[in-house]
Amino acid sequence: MYIINMYNTDHTVHKRRKRVCFVSTTRADWGLLMPLAEELRRRGHIDVDIVASNMHLLDSYGHTVDEIRNAGFEPTMVDMAVDGDDEVSRAHAMALCLSGMADAFARLCPDAAVMLGDRYEMLAAASAAAVMHIPVIHIAGGEISEGAVDDSFRHAITKMASLHLTATETYRRRVIQMGETPAAVINTGAIGVWNGDNTGLMSRAELESDLGFSLEPPLALVTYHPATNDHKATPDERIAALLEAIDRFDNLRAVITYPNNDAGSARIIERIEAYGRNRPEKVLVVKSLGMLRYQSMLRVASMVIGNSSSGIVEVPSAGIPTVDTGIRQRGRDAAPSVIHCGESSDEIADAIQKALSPHMRDIAARRENPYSKADTLNIMADAVERFVASTPCPPKSFYNIDIPADL
Secondary structure: OOOOOOOOOOOOOOOOOOEEEEEEOOHHHHHHHHHHHHHHHHHOOOEEEEEEEHHHHOHHHOOOHHHHHHOOOOOEEEOOOOOOOOHHHHHHHHHHHHHHHHHHHHHHOOOEEEEEOOOHHHHHHHHHHHHOOOOEEEEOOOOOOOOOOHHHHHHHHHHHOOEEEEOOHHHHHHHHHOOOOHHHEEEOOOHHHHHHHHOOOOOHHHHHHHHOOOOOOOEEEEEOOOOOOOOOOOHHHHHHHHHHHHHOOOOOEEEEEOOOOOOOHHHHHHHHHHHHHOOOOOEEEEOOOHHHHHHHHHOOOOEEEEOOHHHHHOHHHHOOOEEEEOOOOOOOOOOOOEEEEOOOHHHHHHHHHHHOOHHHHHHHHOOOOOOOOOOHHHHHHHHHHHHHHOOOOOOOOOOOOOOOOOO
């Protein structure tokens, strides 16, 4: 009896064009993946597919799958929506994502899958790819974010990946320390920094017209996510303290974007929506700005407040300070313009006051950024093309490093 391999994971059987599949699950990762996907499509050497899941498909988060379509791609969609806002519901969502990604990969038959970062959906996607012998190209490995459970997911994805595109040399060395072959670990710089330097941005007047909101300075761009590895206080208590700190500055306007849909995000959304409704002249709440409006806003804002990785990675190149609250991003390389603070309203208010000072504005204006590297996009695209051309890959070997005997 013969059984047909419906998953067609043997890519050596038929001669065809190579193809790469990008997995995107949030507004943030698509803004980072899009330039690379577009560049590979423009070069025309390999076919490019997109799989979209999670927040992209939710109206409550702006239905940002439309941004993928607006870029000229027709994504394959993987629904992983579940009821609930706790850790159990996220675990159930991971199971749905893994199953859906397996079906998507079976249909698309990619020679490699590109994944960025550290979220639970990416761990599910990488697991499906590993089982189906689809090599993973991992962007932004080797980083540390101690205050989020994503930290563990990132390192797990690293061990399932065959090519690593890291954002700094520190992170490159950390991936090698995890047993990855040095030739397969490339310091490309951060694609988010490249975006800001190479995107035609909107003017303040265009942004104001588009958003229907005055962006008169001082202006803060605010994003706060649940700190999923820090249980000393609830997300509700933490966002309340942050909003109270902002309220202490009568002339500070704020544009607040939705958090990721991690456990605890629903209560954060309720808080920021109520805060915005009660202060319509001072506060605008937006589900998603998208890459263009977000990068443009960084050139208009006076500072960024919250605990998003963008405040660490991208914002320093925009020449404005970051107020980084809590421990969610603890462990990442950071520029001198990043102000780390606790999560009490007093600590956040002190940090905002520092960000408004001429001294900190002068520091931020230097645009020092450890994530900046010349020609990031071409380095990434070249690496992906070389790797995909070499597929199928032999099994990975573990790269051993010498460890002192008395360690």
